[in-house]
Amino acid sequence: MSRSSARRVFISGTGAVSCLGEGVEALWSRSERGDSGLRGGLGAVPGAGAAGDPALEFARRSLNEALRGAGWSGLGPHDGFILATTTGQIRQWDHSYYELLRGRLPVSDFRRDFLNQPLGHVLDLLRAELGHTGPSHVLSSACSAGTQAVALGAMWVQSGLVKRCLVGGVEVLCDLTLEGFRSLQLLSPEMSRPFDIARRGINLSEGAAFLCLESSCAKPLAAVSGWGFSSDAHHMTGPQPEGDGSFRALHQALVTASLAPSDISWIHCHGTGSQQNDSTESAALNRLFEGRSPAASSTKAIHGHALGASGALESVLVAEALRRQISLGTAGLETVDPAIAIPIAREARSASLAHVLKNTLGFGGNNAALVLSRADA
Amino acid sequence: MSLWVVGHSRVGPADLAAFSLPPAWRKATRNMVLAAVAARTALGPLGRVLGAGTDELGLIVQTRSGELETSAEFLKNWTESKLARPLLFQNSLHNATAGFLSIEFQLRGPAFTVSTSSEDAVVLAKSLLAGGICRGCLILSVEVHKRMADLIHQTDVDEGAAAILLLTEDFARQNGVPRLADLEDLPASAEPLVSAGSPLVRFSGDLLSRWSLELGARA
Numbered sequence: 001m002s003r004s005s006a007r008r009v010f011i012s013g014t015g016a017v018s019c020l021g022e023g024v025e026a027l028w029s030r031s032e033r034g035d036s037g038l039r040g041g042l043g044a045v046p047g048a049g050a051a052g053d054p055a056l057e058f059a060r061r062s063l064n065e066a067l068r069g070a071g072w073s074g075l076g077p078h079d080g081f082i083l084a085t086t087t088g089q090i091r092q093w094d095h096s097y098y099e100l101l102r103g104r105l106p107v108s109d110f111r112r113d114f115l116n117q118p119l120g121h122v123l124d125l126l127r128a129e130l131g132h133t134g135p136s137h138v139l140s141s142a143c144s145a146g147t148q149a150v151a152l153g154a155m156w157v158q159s160g161l162v163k164r165c166l167v168g169g170v171e172v173l174c175d176l177t178l179e180g181f182r183s184l185q186l187l188s189p190e191m192s193r194p195f196d197i198a199r200r201g202i203n204l205s206e207g208a209a210f211l212c213l214e215s216s217c218a219k220p221l222a223a224v225s226g227w228g229f230s231s232d233a234h235h236m237t238g239p240q241p242e243g244d245g246s247f248r249a250l251h252q253a254l255v256t257a258s259l260a261p262s263d264i265s266w267i268h269c270h271g272t273g274s275q276q277n278d279s280t281e282s283a284a285l286n287r288l289f290e291g292r293s294p295a296a297s298s299t300k301a302i303h304g305h306a307l308g309a310s311g312a313l314e315s316v317l318v319a320e321a322l323r324r325q326i327s328l329g330t331a332g333l334e335t336v337d338p339a340i341a342i343p344i345a346r347e348a349r350s351a352s353l354a355h356v357l358k359n360t361l362g363f364g365g366n367n368a369a370l371v372l373s374r375a376d377a
Numbered sequence: 378m379s380l381w382v383v384g385h386s387r388v389g390p391a392d393l394a395a396f397s398l399p400p401a402w403r404k405a406t407r408n409m410v411l412a413a414v415a416a417r418t419a420l421g422p423l424g425r426v427l428g429a430g431t432d433e434l435g436l437i438v439q440t441r442s443g444e445l446e447t448s449a450e451f452l453k454n455w456t457e458s459k460l461a462r463p464l465l466f467q468n469s470l471h472n473a474t475a476g477f478l479s480i481e482f483q484l485r486g487p488a489f490t491v492s493t494s495s496e497d498a499v500v501l502a503k504s505l506l507a508g509g510i511c512r513g514c515l516i517l518s519v520e521v522h523k524r525m526a527d528l529i530h531q532t533d534v535d536e537g538a539a540a541i542l543l544l545t546e547d548f549a550r551q552n553g554v555p556r557l558a559d560l561e562d563l564p565a566s567a568e569p570l571v572s573a574g575s576p577l578v579r580f581s582g583d584l585l586s587r588w589s590l591e592l593g594a595r596a
Binding site: 085086088094097098101102114117118119120123135136137138139140141142145148152155156158159161175176179180181182183184227228229230231232233234235236237245248252256362363364365366 | 442
């Protein structure tokens, strides 16, 4: 299907809650300034400790911002709702579990908290609040889940399966991911340094981001033009070093967008700051662009890696970039690793942005990529 | 677009009783083993032509509880001994089973983990196939939470895996894979089997389990 004949999918509203603060404006302005929200290598949402159910709170606040921005009063039976998460409401039951193991909590109390265990539960609660009865999914494909959610929502709108689609992701900091990533020696104790020769690992963060997708709107922020997916089939946590899997996802995104590599103005990378991710991603992009890559950036040193929510959060950033015609830099970068074969943008700058590649790589060898475009491109 | 069901399977705990784990599966979780046994059977008709793997098959793993047992074990180790075991962590992620299957069967196409229902997994597969993202989909439901379920005295949940291999008609014909059924001819719901209280369907993979039962009965 050519670009001219495919139904276009527009982003009509966005919302975000992150360690940079409440709302998309906070997410954008601090990202543009290079003002990191990380503390002690982690990106906690301010005031999150006071929230009874942080996952639900983050999701609720950010989706409401997106709905207001799009001018949607709610979700109807012909609308879709796709949520991405890897931890869901784990904070509602993990500490209860510790207390249970220590004999300090009755089983009945644990059972009450444990009802929040299925990852789909937070979606169930949000749908009930919105009165939503249309199609819905919860995607939990690790770090690529948010990107997959945006892509799937766009596919649903483009195919006419739904009239509109609310897509997004939510993630909370918890012992499972903090200690798990630490056990894999992937955490950096300081602000991450994507693509830097001295990079030491990632910074975990939490938050939520949502996007409203539809095929026609008065003031679109940007458009979702292409999507691609693949699996490395290589290793449970490490990416395939030559980047073959990531290349295939990126290539498919260009194909579905009916674009050539030369049409891409800027790349927003996964860029976690881990040795393996950044090397693999660079290899994949260098192959895609045959050595003529446009500038690429990672913003994870500003807002951290929000795992399942990262694809959605960073798609919100890219949509803002397209709307404002400003590409973002790569905070934390001092000396580019000579092994990184693509040009890395250090600072934010005004740019003529028509089409942007948004890339993600996830545990399980799961790769997903998007092409996001200026609304009139 | 005509979608053919060309493979199916259903695996329960009893099926694993006499199962001998291949060496490569020694570190696999119970989810992964159940899923892999189901996948191997469902992929059977295409297995002979898979060769070194394929980019053209999608993989959708549907599970509501995911790697709950592994997550619980990780947290138990952490709270009791402050020991975080990396293998437990990597296997505790909700999409760990999908990662395991993609490696085991060299499935290099799109992979999704869906945490709602098997009906949603089928909708997702149809979206991917209609969008030309892949030419076939292995759709698999798996649920393991017996220990945790027993811990909170839930007795009406079961564990198991069910899988369906769905191909576009032209991909199936291209590879000489016979049709078992057209997708549109299969029941849209797991009812009335659920109402009948069949123990075979007491997990979120009800729909795929029912389809496998029906296809087995037709054979």
